[in-house]
Amino acid sequence: MVARRVGARREYQDIELMTLDIRWLAPAAIVATVPATAIAAQYMSVEQARALIFAGADQFEPAPVSLTPEQVQRVQELSNMRVRSPQQQVWRVSAGGKFLGWFILDEVIGKHELINYAAGINPDGALRQFQILEYREAYGSQIRYVNWRDQFVGKRIDSPLQLDVDIVNISGATMSCQHMTGGIKRLLALHAVALRGTER
Amino acid sequence: MGTLVQFAAGGADDTAVSQALDAAERAVAQVDALMSFHSEDSELTRVNRLAHHAPQRVSAWTYAVLRRAQRLSELSAGLFDVCVAPILVRQGLLPRTGAVPSEQANWRDIRLLPDQHVSFARPLLIDLGGIAKGFAVDMAIHALRRAGCTQGAINAGGDLRRFGAHAETIHLRRGDDLVPVAQLRCGAVATSSPNWAKVQFSEGALGHILDPRNGEHWRGVGSVMVATRTCVVADALTKVAALAGPACRSLLERFGAQAYWDAVSQ
Numbered sequence: 265m266v267a268r269r270v271g272a273r274r275e276y277q278d279i280e281l282m283t284l285d286i287r288w289l290a291p292a293a294i295v296a297t298v299p300a301t302a303i304a305a306q307y308m309s310v311e312q313a314r315a316l317i318f319a320g321a322d323q324f325e326p327a328p329v330s331l332t333p334e335q336v337q338r339v340q341e342l343s344n345m346r347v348r349s350p351q352q353q354v355w356r357v358s359a360g361g362k363f364l365g366w367f368i369l370d371e372v373i374g375k376h377e378l379i380n381y382a383a384g385i386n387p388d389g390a391l392r393q394f395q396i397l398e399y400r401e402a403y404g405s406q407i408r409y410v411n412w413r414d415q416f417v418g419k420r421i422d423s424p425l426q427l428d429v430d431i432v433n434i435s436g437a438t439m440s441c442q443h444m445t446g447g448i449k450r451l452l453a454l455h456a457v458a459l460r461g462t463e464r
Numbered sequence: 465m466g467t468l469v470q471f472a473a474g475g476a477d478d479t480a481v482s483q484a485l486d487a488a489e490r491a492v493a494q495v496d497a498l499m500s501f502h503s504e505d506s507e508l509t510r511v512n513r514l515a516h517h518a519p520q521r522v523s524a525w526t527y528a529v530l531r532r533a534q535r536l537s538e539l540s541a542g543l544f545d546v547c548v549a550p551i552l553v554r555q556g557l558l559p560r561t562g563a564v565p566s567e568q569a570n571w572r573d574i575r576l577l578p579d580q581h582v583s584f585a586r587p588l589l590i591d592l593g594g595i596a597k598g599f600a601v602d603m604a605i606h607a608l609r610r611a612g613c614t615q616g617a618i619n620a621g622g623d624l625r626r627f628g629a630h631a632e633t634i635h636l637r638r639g640d641d642l643v644p645v646a647q648l649r650c651g652a653v654a655t656s657s658p659n660w661a662k663v664q665f666s667e668g669a670l671g672h673i674l675d676p677r678n679g680e681h682w683r684g685v686g687s688v689m690v691a692t693r694t695c696v697v698a699d700a701l702t703k704v705a706a707l708a709g710p711a712c713r714s715l716l717e718r719f720g721a722q723a724y725w726d727a728v729s730q
Contacts, residue, residue, distance in 0.1 A: 284651035286691045287631070288724060289644050406641070 313395040317384035324355040342453035345446045372447035375439040391419045404437030421456045425449040467621030475613040484611030488604035495600035499592045516584035527580040537571035540704045545676035549591035565589040598699025625652035625695040652695035656702035692721035
């Protein structure tokens with residue numbers, strides 16, 4: 265072993281000068297010096313989600329949807345999910361003039377709190393991918409794991425989209441899984457009712 | 465030290481980085497050579513055998529770890545104690561040695577004397593398993609910094625420390641899953657989990673953290689993570705945080721530490 269000429273105490277002081285720079289992600293974190301209430305975890309920005317879902321896209325053209333009462337009714341019938349707001353933030357996505365699909369911002373209730381997410385729908389109405397943007401529940405954030413989200417890729421309005429049927433549940437996160445699955449189903453219904461045929 | 469240590473570093477010059485990593489590895493090896501409980505010829509073993517007969521001179525590093533351990537014991541009112549080894553030996557969790565230690569001995573029986581000398585008020589066994597690994601990580605990080613690295617990360621089986629411009633995602637094992645719990649750019653994070661070193665006793669699965677107050681094993685589920693500037697403190701504070709729970713908040717604040725109790729069992 266190499267003999268040390270510098271005393272440990274001096275080395276010790278040097279390394280203690282370094283700071284702590286940590287950001288907790290875990291929603292269940294009880295962190296000293298921070299009240300242990302309502303710790304939200306923002307996982308990514310809308311811009312990051314856009315880049316992940318539609319890699320290579322160069323245009324996101326706002327195409328907000330405002331559902332008529334009849335359309336709301338139709339979406340609810342198709343998805344078996346309640347439509348809480350007729351307004352939906354939608355973007356028409358293209359790359360080099362070629363239409364790639366729709367980018368939609370949405371939210372669902374997890375167990376008690378809202379989950380914000382972004383979804384991409386392909387021109388043919390199949391789900392491209394979705395990303396969790398913000399998650400506020402104490403438990404269940406596993407829904408953002410890629411292998412859970414990957415199950416939804418390619419799902420269509422006529423897919424069952426049901427837990428334990430074509431979507432694997434995450435034990436301990438059942439409510440979040442259920443509501444997330446319902447949200448995707450509702451967006452696919454929204455596409456069928458309000459977006460299909462407007463591709464240009 | 466019975467665990468896999470990962471080294472990573474970056475800097476302007478590849479040769480210098482390579483040499484820095486060599487120095488970091490030597491630092492970890494040296495801490496192990498000095499403070500291993502298991503090794504017959506470590507400095508710690510000599511202290512454990514002889515310090516109740518006569519004061520033993522130890523290296524600056526061992527002395528620094530002992531001083532830090534004593535301070536943590538004092539501030540945690542004995543919740544952190546490097547003298548629980550006799551119980552661990554009796555339970556077969558640490559190897560038997562020739563000495564006949566007292567199970568009643570505690571950190572107050574360790575005397576830190578001038579000129580890096582240590583003596584014991586009665587026969588006892590020090591086990592630095594709860595703190596030396598963090599110290600080794602600190603010394604390795606120091607070696608990287610001294611060699612001019614602009615970024616570096618050392619991970620000794622869950623006791624990790626890093627510095628540099630970029631943040632790293634810290635994961636926690638929850639059953640078979642790895643859950644991301646923090647983004648660490650600079651500083652140390654240590655984790656204690658009963659799932660890592662589970663020992664089966666007749667009454668069920670028990671963790672490897674011993675409560676110095678009653679000699680019983682920590683029965684908590686889930687994991688505890690402590691983040692602070694140095695890994696030696698983070699390593700030791702995970703044991704206190706596991707045993708005391710959020711009640712140890714003022715102690716954590718004293719060290720500028722943050723703790724995360726992951727109550728979700730696997």
